[in-house]
Amino acid sequence: MTTAESSTDQRLLASMLRIRMVEQTIADRYSEQEMRCPVHLSIGQEAPAAAMSLVAEPADYAVSTHRGHAHYLAKGGDLSRMIAEIYGKVGGCSRGRGGSMHLADPSVGFMGTSAIVGNSIPVGVGLGMALQIKAQPNVSFVFLGDGATEEGVFYESANFAALRKLPVIFMCENNQYSVYSNLEERQPASRRIVEVARALGVPALEVDGNDARASHVTVANVVAQTRAGAGPALIEFETHRLREHCGPNWDDELGYRKPGELASWLKRDPIKALLDSGTFDPEWIESTTADIRTEIDAAFRFAKNSPYPDPAELAEDVYA
Numbered sequence: 001m002t003t004a005e006s007s008t009d010q011r012l013l014a015s016m017l018r019i020r021m022v023e024q025t026i027a028d029r030y031s032e033q034e035m036r037c038p039v040h041l042s043i044g045q046e047a048p049a050a051a052m053s054l055v056a057e058p059a060d061y062a063v064s065t066h067r068g069h070a071h072y073l074a075k076g077g078d079l080s081r082m083i084a085e086i087y088g089k090v091g092g093c094s095r096g097r098g099g100s101m102h103l104a105d106p107s108v109g110f111m112g113t114s115a116i117v118g119n120s121i122p123v124g125v126g127l128g129m130a131l132q133i134k135a136q137p138n139v140s141f142v143f144l145g146d147g148a149t150e151e152g153v154f155y156e157s158a159n160f161a162a163l164r165k166l167p168v169i170f171m172c173e174n175n176q177y178s179v180y181s182n183l184e185e186r187q188p189a190s191r192r193i194v195e196v197a198r199a200l201g202v203p204a205l206e207v208d209g210n211d212a213r214a215s216h217v218t219v220a221n222v223v224a225q226t227r228a229g230a231g232p233a234l235i236e237f238e239t240h241r242l243r244e245h246c247g248p249n250w251d252d253e254l255g256y257r258k259p260g261e262l263a264s265w266l267k268r269d270p271i272k273a274l275l276d277s278g279t280f281d282p283e284w285i286e287s288t289t290a291d292i293r294t295e296i297d298a299a300f301r302f303a304k305n306s307p308y309p310d311p312a313e314l315a316e317d318v319y320a
């Protein structure tokens with residue numbers, strides 16, 4: 001079966017499996033000490049990215065955060081160049097200067113990620129404005145976490161997007177945590193992100209962010225409306241990161257999660273959930289995972305074989 005003939009379920013599963021296997025490989029090889037930048041894995045949070053991957057067009061834009069591997073891959077970013085970037089090599093998508101938190105591939109509309117929480121939000125809104133000025137029927141996806149909605153720049157950006165009816169879709173992955181602090185410790189219980197967005201004039205929807213099908217339907221509907229001129233929207237995906245905030249490990253022993261919380265989210269793993277609720281041909285799963293494994297192995301080979309940037313070029317492209 002060719003990709004074009006694949007069912008929606010297969011495309012969602014293939015996208016999530018690819019993201020998961022890439023990040024799992026990063027986690028497995030991190031202790032080799034060759035990836036010398038911090039990594040923020042989104043293992044457990046693959047569904048929103050996969051949903052976007054089925055809907056986004058190459059001419060759409062996307063920006064993301066420190067936790068951006070999934071979004072880069074889902075928007076069509078080159079895997080080999082992402083791994084080389086994490087290895088700090090010149091073949092990386094930012095020529096080895098940025099590492100995991102500074103991924104960009106403008107050739108597929110993936111315009112960047114940033115380590116500064118909230119920093120990429122106005123960039124994504126600006127990209128939406130550019131699309132509107134050029135009367136292009138495309139959208140700008142702005143991935144952000146629940147923590148980023150606490151930054152002032154979120155309010156200014158959402159307000160401006162609403163005021164100008166910009167084609168911007170705020171993809172808020174609410175994993176409840178900002179590093180080690182639960183949303184309950186950071187915001188009044190009565191305050192909901194969707195309501196904050198609505199109060200700013202941005203229509204907002206909530207969806208189970210571990211349900212890939214529901215996430216896909218929601219993103220598809222919202223994108224269709226935005227392409228038709230409805231203006232911005234926010235989608236809040238309820239989800240959970242299964243690994244530590246920064247790094248390859250599990251961290252339940254730190255005790256900041258509520259007792260039993262991780263275990264309950266493990267049961268709701270988005271890949272497991274889709275596998276359990278769909279009918280997938282085992283041979284298709286086997287060949288799909290084998291293809292992904294081959295692609296990942298080639299990407300790590302490319303990264304390892306790429307040279308480090310020339311120290312003489314250290315000050316090039318630096319703006320201060």
Ligand SMILES: Cc1ncc(C[n+]2csc(CCOP(=O)(O)OP(=O)(O)O)c2C)c(N)n1
Pocket residue numbers: 066067115116117118144145146147148149175177178179245
């Ligand atoms: C402006 C700024 N403040 C604080 C930090 C430290 N910091 C890095 S990631 C993070 C948590 C962000 O949480 P969220 O936006 O929900 O994303 P998540 O890590 O959950 O994906 C914080 C506070 C930072 N990098 N930038």
